[in-house]
Amino acid sequence: MKEISCKLLVMGAGPGGYVCAIRAGQLGIDTVIVEAVKAGGTCLNVGCIPSKAMIHAADEYSKATEMASGRSPFGITVSTPAIDLAKTVAWKDRIVGRLNAGVTGLLKKAGVKAVVGWARFRDGKTVEVDTETGLQVIRAETIVIATGSAPVELPFLPFGGPVISSTEALALKQLPPELVVVGGGYIGLELGTAFAKLGSKVAVVEALSRILPQYDAELTRPVAKRLDALGVKVLTGAKARGLSGKGDALLLEAADGTEQKIAADKVLVTVGRKPQVESWGLEEIDLDRDGPFIRIDDQCRTSMRGIYAIGDVTGEPMLAHRAMAQGEMVAEIVAGHKRAWDKRSIPAVCFTDPEIVTVGLSPDEAKAAGIEIKSAQFPFSANGRAMTLSGEDGFVRVVARADNHLVLGIQAVGTGASELSAAFSLAIEMGAQLEDIAGTIHAHPTQGEAFLEAALRTLGHALHI
Template identity: 80%
Template sequence: MKEISCKLLVIGAGPGGYVCAIRAGQLGVDTVIVEAGKPGGTCLNVGCIPSKALIHAAEEFEKVAHMAGGKSPLGISVSAPVLDLGKTVAWKDGIVSRLNSGVAGLLKKAGVKTVHGWATFRDGKTVEVETETGSQVIRAETIVIATGSAPVELPFLPFGGPVISSTEALALSAVPKKLAVVGGGYIGLELGMAFAKMGAEVTVVEAMPRVLAQYDAELTRPVVKRLAALGIEVMTGAKAKGLSTQGQAGKGDALLVETADGKNAKVSADKILVTVGRKPVTEGWGLDQIDLDRTGKFIRIDDQCRSSMRGIFAIGDVTGEPMLAHRAMAQGEMVAEIVAGHKRNWDKRAIPAVCFTDPELVTVGLSPEEAKAQGEIKIGLFPFAANGRAMTKLGEDGFVRVVARADNHLVLGIQAVGQGVSELAAAFGLALEMGARLEDIAGTVHAHPTQGEGFQEAALKALGHALHI
């Protein structure tokens, strides 16, 4: 097969990789992208997009089930709903397929050549790709590594049979009667809550003293309250130890657990969803052929995503936390512009993180504790219980919180928990990116009635004169 030469080679067509390739193509850079699977990576195919589709379906089903039980305060009553998860998954797959085609089309429009196959480094400038039609050698002046991450597998709970990762959970054809979730982070709780709404009996096993430990307790309290309301059993300070099988797989399996008080327990489960984190994909593509410095398991990069080897950049999950698609996208866009000769830098202080639990969580910038470590601060918190729009949506549980410096009122961090607050992430990120002060947010006219008014009120509260509380 004829050798390909290009200015830029991108390995991996996930959010970071495809954005990098598209932007490079737009700037006239001769670009090739290599992907073994479908374009869009984990996020589009088995992560962000399909999980949100499943979460939405679960929310709609629960609403109707609530109405069927005669418990709706809206005065709506319906007959008992029935969920066909197979149809739900087919709908989800249709969305993914349309987005796959969209990404492929955007790459083509930007003039990017796509090579389907598994890439392996020969040296710092050369990659060999195993394609369906044979081996393809690609030489490039610059290479971007965007290989992403994969679910962490526990040695005592290997994937297979009743033990599944988030990938398999998003492709189930039926709702399991009993679901055990190992790991109480955002992935475990997002999917655990969705399956509970669809009728599964869910147990969450978390080794830490509380779930969603990366967020502060005040922020996660409404989520913990909702877990209980959904009937989800949460075992904190508990460690999964392995699988006890009685009979055929999935027919009487039990998860062995060491509880917080040191006792042994069994959690009956048809499926055991393991969500204990993700690891960078650094094996199987010849990383040993090039000498890149690491930070733990991740590829070490500088503030321009340059690796320790000249001409090789790395972006996205393979470079470490936060493992967020929009972080990878921002890095990919920046690297493309650097390769094209532009002067670019990147500041990670304003990256929002969203947890699509019920209610949703949004954080951007510093938490109150992180901000306190830097000096004296002001905090303004406004509850959605005092917000008219939240009331009309039955979404009164939650709040918006703004953290700012005490001396000059520079906003350092913004957090929110509540129904639909993921859509406030853009406003929060923009405020930090623009270097807003409390007075800037307080002086911005917010539309009424919206939940966004909680943002303005939180800033007013920090200034000492909230209007509606």
């Protein structure tokens, strides 16, 4: 049995954990990080990065198919395209491999000691790790829990065989002719749209009355329109019940109460994610919980002194950039800096077609909080750059206080809208008023001009509509 001591121990090398460890190392803190699989966690290895790679590949294939059919608005024609999904997945894996190696290199550069294995609490200051060479005991002054989350499994649709999670979907070597997606949230629709573009016949089953229920209807309407154009069958108010006896179809209860069956070579279950709070000795320590999540304060401190928690294990929003920001903050707190957590300007992006981005409060959320608002939107159909990208379907919307014009929220839906998220977040982080956005010169021709025009329209004098 080996034993080492350190000032800071980070459990989990996902986006939150590795950023915390790197920043701690930069600040001269003796840091150890423990990871059982690969540095980068879900996001880098089986989530954000590989899914966006597959979405981009699907977009390129869809464009080629459009050109081959003679439907391209650009006047470009090509011969009949084909896709080798195994090669596409191999390309995706190379990207993941490069980034994985990059994270490992950054940890080493920061002087962080990495231990490979599964960590488990003995007490609030001691962790044991099962490694290939035996049991490693680590004693630390401070511990950061960054164990992440995992896909939710339905009891009547357990993972295995034709039933897959997003992890397996991103590793398929052959295109499923018929794919049924259970869950109409962002993960299901991102992957469902990609497979539809690659040539699968896709159906989406959502128990609620509409897709993407976390966004308002105005934002999701262009996405629903695009799904219809791609031939994706969307069943809302429908409840999955299980597989058929032969395992070649999904059984469901439709909105009208009738029992239906949809043929499926694969059933992709994307009904949410749950925090990883098992198998690492939670029962050996005493942490307060918020439902299944670990409760934290505005400095990511748990109910036990010297133990912090960051990322998905602490609740919504389960976003990699939230975990990264928390990780950086905790490292600086451990180093003695004065920091606190403020989540008002965390952007959320849905990489559907078209993309959705939101920051801050929606009009309905602001009104529910009793705030009198001014709000307006500017359509991409009046934006020159969006038109050249064939991305006119969508808009930018600004929400501001009626009294002092402080910007409370910004939302957009449109082709490439995710790239506007930084500008949106910065405006709220800096406490911008409508006049600040309106007074900022935006380059022409860019989609960012729609942000300017939305602010102008909220003030009552848009120029290009």
